[in-house]
Amino acid sequence: MDPQKKIGCLQGCLSAIAILIALIIGIVVMIILGLRGCDKKLSEMDSRLQGDKNWPVDVMGGKYKEQWSAGVDKADALKVVRISLDGVISRESDKNLGIFKEMDASSAVVVRDKIRAAKYDENVKAIIIEINSPGGEVTMSDLIWHELKEFKSSSPNRKVFAYLMDMACSGGYYVACAADYIYALPTTITGSIGVIIPALNASALAEKIGIKPVTIASSKNKDLLNPLMPTDPEHVSIVKKAVDESYERFVDIVCKARALSLSDVKEIADGRILSAKDALSNKLIDGIVYEEDFLGIVEKALGGEIKVVKYEMDSFFGNYLLDGLMMKVTESVKRSITTEISRPTTMQYR
Numbered sequence: 001m002d003p004q005k006k007i008g009c010l011q012g013c014l015s016a017i018a019i020l021i022a023l024i025i026g027i028v029v030m031i032i033l034g035l036r037g038c039d040k041k042l043s044e045m046d047s048r049l050q051g052d053k054n055w056p057v058d059v060m061g062g063k064y065k066e067q068w069s070a071g072v073d074k075a076d077a078l079k080v081v082r083i084s085l086d087g088v089i090s091r092e093s094d095k096n097l098g099i100f101k102e103m104d105a106s107s108a109v110v111v112r113d114k115i116r117a118a119k120y121d122e123n124v125k126a127i128i129i130e131i132n133s134p135g136g137e138v139t140m141s142d143l144i145w146h147e148l149k150e151f152k153s154s155s156p157n158r159k160v161f162a163y164l165m166d167m168a169c170s171g172g173y174y175v176a177c178a179a180d181y182i183y184a185l186p187t188t189i190t191g192s193i194g195v196i197i198p199a200l201n202a203s204a205l206a207e208k209i210g211i212k213p214v215t216i217a218s219s220k221n222k223d224l225l226n227p228l229m230p231t232d233p234e235h236v237s238i239v240k241k242a243v244d245e246s247y248e249r250f251v252d253i254v255c256k257a258r259a260l261s262l263s264d265v266k267e268i269a270d271g272r273i274l275s276a277k278d279a280l281s282n283k284l285i286d287g288i289v290y291e292e293d294f295l296g297i298v299e300k301a302l303g304g305e306i307k308v309v310k311y312e313m314d315s316f317f318g319n320y321l322l323d324g325l326m327m328k329v330t331e332s333v334k335r336s337i338t339t340e341i342s343r344p345t346t347m348q349y350r
Contacts, residue, residue: 064117064311070295077307078125080298081118085111085129085144089136089171108140114311115147119154125302126159127151129179135170135192138246145253148178161298164188164285169273173284174250177257181301182285183294184276190284191274193254193265195247197239203230258283 069082089108118124129148135141148160162179164172169192176182176190184190206213206228213228225235247269254265260283268274268282279285289297299306 064114064313066309067312068307069310070291070308071299071306073307074305077305078299078302079121079123080126080128080302080306080308081114081121081124082128082130082308082310083111083114083118085131085133085172085175087133089133089140089144089175091137091140108137108144111144112147115144115151117311119147119151122155125157126161126298126306128161128163128298128308129175130163130165131168131172131176132165133169133172133175134167135172135174137171138195141171141174144175145178148175152178152180159301161294161301163291163294164190164276170194174253177253179257181297183287183289183297184279184285185290186276186288188276188279188288189273190276190279191268192271193250193269194271195243195250197243199225199239200227201225201231202227254284 071077071080091108115127118127127148152158152160159181160179162168162176162182164176164182164184165188166185168176168184168188168190173190173193211228213226215223215226215229217223220232221235221238223229225231225239251262251265251269254260254269255262258265264282268284274282274284276285276288280288287297295306295308
């Protein structure tokens with residue numbers, strides 16, 4: 001073999017060995033950090049079980065870090081927790097960073113856990129829920145609404161303030177109805193009060209290209225809204241009943257939250273979106289303000305200077321890797337369950 005080629009092969013082998021060694025070292029470091037993180041989690045959970053409730057924790061026992069966000073950074077100030085509801089409201093986050101799941105995302109479960117952490121911290125006087133969402137799943141929207149109501153009832157004089165950002169529509173506004181006060185920015189889009197179950201029917205196309213559906217079901221209504229079969233009016237009636245019941249609940253919550261009559265709410269609860277100005281004129285919000293004025297309103301309502309904090313989870317690289325890989329596995333499994341295409345999608349506030 002030519003000496004130059006021998007040198008090139010040798011350099012290539014050495015480079016491959018170096019990369020392999022680096023990968024092994026990286027994996028070892030990750031494992032060490034992961035084990036340390038697990039020890040820390042176990043220690044925190046043990047502390048919690050022994051009755052230490054002086055710091056906010058999520059439902060799994062992990063401790064939240066409190067990061068100063070606004071107001072005065074004084075020990076004697078009234079503590080207010082700022083929680084963001086960002087993106088489509090769903091059980092799982094729709095955000096990811098490559099194979100790594102974003103830890104502080106729009107997941108309704110993450111938001112729920114932060115609200116519960118605030119509830120169990122006796123020093124928290126209020127929650128600011130910042131909403132930037134087009135809506136989402138009915139159940140998850142209702143879950144967050146319920147947790148905010150639970151926070152308020154857990155201790156006398158606790159309050160919830162909703163601050164609407166770019167968009168707080170449908171399920172986003174549903175969540176805001178748990179607040180004592182709702183404020184928006186001048187450019188906020190809100191409203192869209194309504195319920196929808198989107199479905200697709202491709203029976204005509206299936207017949208044209210020779211696809212014949214074969215469904216084995218215990219009854220005809222078990223095969224509800226099969227997209228490869230002609231639409232059954234009875235199926236539509238069943239789904240419409242569920243949608244109407246959810247819609248009436250939504251309207252009732254708005255009526256009670258905003259002290260409005262049923263007729264006033266029904267007049268605008270036809271799915272239309274509203275500008276901040278229209279929302280104010282229809283009494284869906286209490287005012288249009290920028291953040292500095294909004295924080296002043298919070299202080300006045302609570303009767304003192306406030307210290308606004310955000311919750312952040314302690315984390316380590318192993319958490320990101322494990323969560324990211326689990327997310328990819330879950331997505332793969334979901335894609336493999338082809339029978340899901342024969343079912344209507346989740347009922348949504350949007």
